[in-house]
Amino acid sequence: MGKILLVTGATAGFGEAIAHEFAANHYNIIITGRRKDRLDKLKSELEKKYGVEVLTLNFDVRKLDKVKKNLGSLPDKWQSIDVLVNNAGLASGLSSIQEGDTEDWEKMIDTNIKGLLYVTRTIAPLMIKNKKGHIFNIGSVAGKEVYANGNVYCATKHAVDALTKATRIDLLPYGIRVTGICPGMAETEFSIVRYHGDENKAKNVYKGIDALTAKDIAELVWFAASRPAHVNISDVVITPTQQATATNVVRRNA
């Protein structure tokens, strides 16, 4: 078995593009997500296009028992994971703190923080045992700054930022690399999910902007993963050229 990537949330957006990028570079791939039909479709695409092996694991990262069941007893040949990308995540809603929906809050906290922790807690010991590994956490510009109505999403991504730094320290003695990738505006299904399925509202987010694409993020992750073993890229903020901060954006025809 050659090198192995495990990417969570591979049924759309960044995760799907990261799976393609690594498969194109001859990695065998473990893909996860809740939508089984999409996992099955991606598996056959990757196998056909790149001739790599693909393992699909269909579970919700919020459920610790499912994370343990799916990732805690991987088939032997899939245990030697070289790269983990903690990507599964979401924004749900965009409301003030006084009007926010607590169900949205639970979803974001449970997925973006607790899900990432559950996966890391399960895979890091394997990496330590195998004496190799590279963990990527997908943070956000929302983990570097806060913006109006972003409250809980921003808090979860600040937590990801803290966990990336803390994980790097804890895994330092084992030579395991840890990288934070913090994107700005990228057009995926992210805003559709944030606006609870309202595609028109989601489209407006990127109006007049050449937003980042999922491929831009996948290429960045691949770049960091493919540096020589003595190089750890710690933290990268990546935005569209038309975006300077979470809120400073210049739109065409604005």
Ligand code: NDP
């Ligand atoms: P998408 O909505 O396109 O993809 C999100 C992925 O996460 C899907 O594959 C989804 O799979 C998975 N996911 C969500 N919840 C769960 C869950 N409970 N269990 C398992 N998988 C889950 O969004 P992006 O690709 O844009 O987002 C990927 C990451 O990047 C997220 O962490 C997001 O916060 C972050 N990000 C996005 C930015 C953007 O502008 N797009 C900018 C900065 C960061 P499924 O629904 O099948 O479970």
Ligand code: 8X3
């Ligand atoms: C996603 C980018 O600006 O919507 O994390 O928070 S933003």
